[in-house]
Amino acid sequence: MCAAPEPVRNDDAAWDRWPVQQYLAENYRVLHSVDAAVIRHHSAFYRRFAPGGAGRCLEFGAGPNLYPLMLAGAAARLIDAVEVSRAGVAYLTRQLEQGPDASWLPFYALCRELDPALPATLPEALARVRVVHGDVRAVPTGTYDLASMNFVAESVTEDADEFAALCRVFIGAVRPGGRLVAAFMENMPSYRIGDSPLWPGYPVDAAAVEAVFAPHTASLRVTRIARDPSLPDYGDTGMVLLTAARPTAGG
Secondary structure: OOOOOOOOOHHHOOHHHOOHHHHHHHHOOOOOHHHHHHHHHHHHHHOOOOOOOOEEEEEEOOOOOOHHHHHOOOOEEEEEEEEOOHHHHHHHHHHHHHOOOHHHHHHHHHHHHHOOOOOOOHHHHHOOEEEEEOOHHHOOOOOEEEEEEEOOHHHOOOOHHHHHHHHHHHHHOEEEEEEEEEEEEEOOOOEOOOOOOOEOOOOEOHHHHHHHHHHHOEEEEEEEEEOOOOOOOOOOOEEEEEEEEOOOOOO
């Protein structure tokens, strides 16, 4: 019998060549119903904070998706968008320096409808963002009041242990008592974007996400939403959404 192939891990992928424009064209040129569902979930989380009450926040593996950064625009005083891909960093930097693409405006309109404390305009909300070119695995422990991760840990590796390790780094990025919000693609296999090479993915469901987070968090809530048939079929079955906190020393 042939041995099973070694899983592709994060360091094996050529992230600097991530197909940003194809990814945006396939997923974010219009506001899909599943994005609206994620925005509603995350907005309810952010509305728990007074304006500026979350202090310093982290977007863990930001990619070119702007709506997680928009959502934090009232709660956070500073948002570090940490991204390893040079292509992703270039896109985010252009969005901040030259103004966001018009396609993001409907996303922000929904964010503001749900949270009127957000600034009047999208550029004002994004003014709190600092793009950090770096590996999320190097984020210092206990640095942030709040951390957000969207479609990252399950979309960069085929290895179960590496998925779990990335989630633990994400949890550890916030101080004790700090808050976490996340979204995962459900049952996402390795995938292609347009005509790009195959990118690594590790299929997870709500039970798998809960198993990784429960030993290291408090106030854990995990829910799911069904797949949006208007999006490309990457093999996923929906999304898993999470809120939690890092326990305090006595918690």
